[in-house]
Amino acid sequence: MSSAHYQALEPQTSDEDNEDIERRPHQKHTRCTAATAAAPPHPMVRKGSVGGGRRRCVLPLVGGTLFFIAFCYLTLSGDTRIALGLGGASEDSEEASHQGLDSMNFRPLNESLHVCSENFEDHRQFMQDKPRSDYGQLPVIYFVTPTYPRREQIPELTRLAHTLLHVPRLHWLVADDQEKCNGYMDTLLNRFGIPYTHMVSPMPSKFRNEKPAPRGVANRRAALQWLRQHNLTNGILYFGDDDNTYDLRLFTEIRKTQRVSMFPVGLIADYGVSGPVVRKGKVVAFLDSWVAGRRWPVDMAGFAVSLEYMAQYPYVNMPYKPGYEEDLFLRSIGLKMDQIEPRGNNCTEILVWHTQTKSKKIGMVRLESKYLDDRSNLGALLLNLKLMGVAGTTENEGRNALISKNGREKSHSAILS
Numbered sequence: 001m002s003s004a005h006y007q008a009l010e011p012q013t014s015d016e017d018n019e020d021i022e023r024r025p026h027q028k029h030t031r032c033t034a035a036t037a038a039a040p041p042h043p044m045v046r047k048g049s050v051g052g053g054r055r056r057c058v059l060p061l062v063g064g065t066l067f068f069i070a071f072c073y074l075t076l077s078g079d080t081r082i083a084l085g086l087g088g089a090s091e092d093s094e095e096a097s098h099q100g101l102d103s104m105n106f107r108p109l110n111e112s113l114h115v116c117s118e119n120f121e122d123h124r125q126f127m128q129d130k131p132r133s134d135y136g137q138l139p140v141i142y143f144v145t146p147t148y149p150r151r152e153q154i155p156e157l158t159r160l161a162h163t164l165l166h167v168p169r170l171h172w173l174v175a176d177d178q179e180k181c182n183g184y185m186d187t188l189l190n191r192f193g194i195p196y197t198h199m200v201s202p203m204p205s206k207f208r209n210e211k212p213a214p215r216g217v218a219n220r221r222a223a224l225q226w227l228r229q230h231n232l233t234n235g236i237l238y239f240g241d242d243d244n245t246y247d248l249r250l251f252t253e254i255r256k257t258q259r260v261s262m263f264p265v266g267l268i269a270d271y272g273v274s275g276p277v278v279r280k281g282k283v284v285a286f287l288d289s290w291v292a293g294r295r296w297p298v299d300m301a302g303f304a305v306s307l308e309y310m311a312q313y314p315y316v317n318m319p320y321k322p323g324y325e326e327d328l329f330l331r332s333i334g335l336k337m338d339q340i341e342p343r344g345n346n347c348t349e350i351l352v353w354h355t356q357t358k359s360k361k362i363g364m365v366r367l368e369s370k371y372l373d374d375r376s377n378l379g380a381l382l383l384n385l386k387l388m389g390v391a392g393t394t395e396n397e398g399r400n401a402l403i404s405k406n407g408r409e410k411s412h413s414a415i416l417s
């Protein structure tokens, strides 16, 4: 996570405070209640509806409800509680530093998942100068890429594909944040020859206008669902956004993942980096300029998970909670600090960069439609750009498209008739 502007769910505390909280987990309830009373509810938390005048009659009801919640809390297993965002039992009691996350908007993984096209066969002959067969039975990396329609989408995916083309034993899960399958993308993905699944899973409309919106969550959830539907308990899961830059050594490193591996991500927020602090070969803490109560303050690209390990956690989840996706996902798989495998030469190297592409709105080319035929390349070119979501054509908006020759503007009819 990189966005320092996300609002913390509770006031940020100093390291000392956090340590103190960790030592006093019983305070969780008290602090939580105080926070609820003082702070306005988080937009994603459903509001209570108890009216002032009715308070007295409602008291027994509230008492009963609280008793019921306490009963459920005590009877649910630790993992279930984590998955439901209720804070689970943990060996080191660190969950106490997460009060405020208790009201996390939990939704089971039941996204509207639709597979557009899929290919399980590897059509590549060589990778990194070696024939495919040389890579034998290495564990497969399931590389999950959430993506969404905008004018940079196809170029981003092309750039990413040209990295992935070098990576053996990889299945690319491309999950598009939109309703309809984009046929152009099917063709593109097929052409690369990398095994892939192209699916669509749009962000629920109620989140669309939120600021910040839970970007890439519906689609990552859909990919998690796909993995579960395929009963995959062998291989490595990695969330690779479409705009990051990946060093090929990353793939060698994450393929070794036994449970959860972590490594620094470059170009994150104020420090230009986010990642684990390692002492004597063990992850002991994290360096990230935005803490906000996150137990695992890491970027989505800063960790990989073994599917065998993940399979032990039936309530794997990534809630629609902007800024907290990584933290809550890692909590849903019961991660413990001493289980983390530091990678990238004990987290001293950068294997992935949080690059961001400048975004612009779709271009508009004003040209009479009669010229969009096969008398020139322009008809086919502009059609391709339209299919890629890069540019559209218009007959009457804005200035006529500039067409020039020898440094001089020419009329469309002079060149295209």
Ligand code: UGA
Binding pocket: 001, 002, 003, 145, 146, 147, 148, 176, 177, 203, 213, 214, 215, 216, 217, 219, 240, 241, 242, 243, 299, 300, 301, 322, 323, 324, 325, 354, 356
């Ligand atoms: C950072 C992290 O690197 C993301 O992994 C994290 O999801 C995100 O913050 C967040 O928590 O909001 P950032 O560069 O700020 O990423 O966000 P984007 O790159 O714009 O979006 C993350 C991913 O979601 C991208 O792969 C993007 O294609 C996808 N996305 C974005 C959608 O699927 N739908 C959207 O509406 C926007």
Ligand code: MN
Binding pocket: 241, 243, 244, 354, 355, 356
């Ligand atoms: Mn990004």
